[in-house]
Each structure stands twice: as structure tokens, then as C-alpha cells.
Amino acid sequence: MEVKEKIRRVRQWLEEKELDALLLTHMVNVRYLSGFTGTAAVLYITKDRALLLTDFRYTEQARSQCPDWEVVELKNGLDEWLPEALQEDGCRRVGVEAAHVTVARWRLWKEKLRQRWGSGGPELVAAESPVEELRMIKSEEEIELIQRACVLTDEAFQHILSFLRPGVSEREIALELEFFMRKKGAEGRAFDFIVASGPRSALPHGVASEKKLAAGEAVVLDFGCIYGGYHSDLTRTVFLGPVSAEQQQIYDFVRQVQEKVRQEIKPGLTGAQADALARDAIAAAGWGDRFGHSLGHGVGLEIHEKPSLSVRSETVLRPGMVVTIEPGVYFPGKGGVRIEDTVVITSDGCRTLTTAPREMIIL
Numbered sequence: 001m002e003v004k005e006k007i008r009r010v011r012q013w014l015e016e017k018e019l020d021a022l023l024l025t026h027m028v029n030v031r032y033l034s035g036f037t038g039t040a041a042v043l044y045i046t047k048d049r050a051l052l053l054t055d056f057r058y059t060e061q062a063r064s065q066c067p068d069w070e071v072v073e074l075k076n077g078l079d080e081w082l083p084e085a086l087q088e089d090g091c092r093r094v095g096v097e098a099a100h101v102t103v104a105r106w107r108l109w110k111e112k113l114r115q116r117w118g119s120g121g122p123e124l125v126a127a128e129s130p131v132e133e134l135r136m137i138k139s140e141e142e143i144e145l146i147q148r149a150c151v152l153t154d155e156a157f158q159h160i161l162s163f164l165r166p167g168v169s170e171r172e173i174a175l176e177l178e179f180f181m182r183k184k185g186a187e188g189r190a191f192d193f194i195v196a197s198g199p200r201s202a203l204p205h206g207v208a209s210e211k212k213l214a215a216g217e218a219v220v221l222d223f224g225c226i227y228g229g230y231h232s233d234l235t236r237t238v239f240l241g242p243v244s245a246e247q248q249q250i251y252d253f254v255r256q257v258q259e260k261v262r263q264e265i266k267p268g269l270t271g272a273q274a275d276a277l278a279r280d281a282i283a284a285a286g287w288g289d290r291f292g293h294s295l296g297h298g299v300g301l302e303i304h305e306k307p308s309l310s311v312r313s314e315t316v317l318r319p320g321m322v323v324t325i326e327p328g329v330y331f332p333g334k335g336g337v338r339i340e341d342t343v344v345i346t347s348d349g350c351r352t353l354t355t356a357p358r359e360m361i362i363l
């Protein structure tokens, strides 16, 4: 979507919400709307102005990256600028991103308005940002960047297989994954990697520890990278032999469930209906209480974004949404299995962007 079109959509939203202005402080939303990749800027949008506020460090960068925005260099900070601007523009109701403004900042802004106007001044409105909704549907260019992040992630998985052996620590594995992807062009890791082996594989969020791998253990590897600002997310569970019949059975089951979801997910389903594709199958196997997290989440400029594939998600899936599909079952004290892919919803189903092998791997 062109920047001008994004601004038009936000203005449409302003009208619907009967707001005179929106102040966007969440850097990811700032980047999405303006193209600005620096670390400090705020967007201010009214029905006829679109300002990018930044400071001396970033003025020049913002002018070159954001031709559709009027770049303003803040001299005395945003908190002083805001009441001035609201007065100048005659704004009565100004929206702020409720999920991204601290209580301290909210109080400070209210106090600044009160100092200037007493009780009759402009009203701050805690709003749900319209930008997170826009971000749910990815353009071809965005999908291409996510795809490239996924390719690097798949390559890192292939690479790490030769590195896994008894005695290697989870931390060393996490570092090697990150080093490999960054050498190949990734900007960074997508999140703190999960490398969870043996009994730790039962921890759905077992961030890599000092624990060393041992024979007979499952190893859950959950990792991804950032490319062009966009994230990837992949989980594979591999085994250091020998593998028990029980491990084999659990693995085959999770793999089947994950495959079924990728075959059946399609536009028109709600996030909750997608989640149920996995949850019902796992419950039917008698392991309902062993799958305690949601099926998946949106992926884009953030590793976790809308839509969520979870019990309570009413969001309807649409083509262009990029989500993870990551069912798992976990047995405390023993171990767990999770298999996760990043997929893009298409007109009649989904296309899987991560392609690392899903067959059981025993090293």
C-alpha cells in the first residue's frame, strides 16, 4: 500500500471515530506509515496535515525517507509541542495509541492541557490504533521480505543439524543460529531463541540455557530472524537418539495435527476457528490439557502482531495475512514437541513460507 493511501485510511478512521487528530508513538507503526527506520519519531495526523516529528539526529534521514510527510524538528520535545499544535489546529479530540502510551506520559499530557486551558481544553482519547489493523494484510513487497527472512531461517536449521550433539549447550546452539543468519544478511534475531532440550522441552518458552544436550533427548528449536524489518518464526523438534516409542508417537501426532491445520486453514475462518482445528484434534487424542498456548500469531514488522489464532480471536482471516501455525504438546518433567511454520493466507488456503523438513529427525 502506498504511503498516501495509508494516510488516507487513517484519516477515514479519524472521521469514523470523530477525532480531529491522531498521535502515533509506537515506532513500528511510525515505520509502517512513513517508511522512517530511525529510533525516534512521532506521527501527528489531522484531516489536512501529516507531520513527522523528530529531533536533530534524524531530521535529514526523515526528509529523505518520508517524502509524503512534513518533517518537523522538535526543539523542546513532544510534550511542549503538543499543546501548541492542538491550539494552532483547533483540535478538540486527539487520539493517542492506548496500548503504547505509559500512564506517566498520559498524565503529563493531560496536565499540560489543563495548564493551558483549564477544564475546557482539548480531550485526549485513548484509542485502539488503526495502524495495527492495516498492518494485518501484507502487500506483495512485505510478503517478499518475510519470505527472505524465512529462507535464512530454513538455511540456519539445516546448518544447525550438524552442530547438535551430546555435550553442546543450548546457549551455544542459540548463538550459532544467530551468528549464521546474521552472516547471511539478517539484521538480527527475531526474538530470544528457544532451545529447550530433554525435560526442558516441556517448557513452551524455554529460552536457551546453559544445559547441555544428552543422548535420547528431544530438542525444541524455536527461532527466526529479521530481514528488511520483517520477521520469521520457525520451530522444529529434533531428537538425539535413541528415540523411545512414546517420543515417536507424540512427534508423529503433532506433525499430523500441524499438517492438518495447514491444509484446512483458509480465509473466512475466525482466529478462534483456526485455533480449534488444532485444539479439537489434540483434545480428541486425550491431550487437551497438554496444549496450553494459542495456535499462532501474526508476523510482520513485529514477531507477535495481529491477528491472533487463539480461543478468543474473532478476527476473520483474509488473504495476505501472515501467521504462524504452531501446535505443541508438553508433558511436565518429561518433554514436549512443537512444530511451527510461518504461512501466508491465500485466496483459498495458505502458502507455507518456512520449508525446513518436518519428518522426524534423529541425530
Ligand SMILES: [Mn+2]
Residues within 6 Å of the ligand: 233, 324, 326, 340
Ligand atoms: Mn511463534
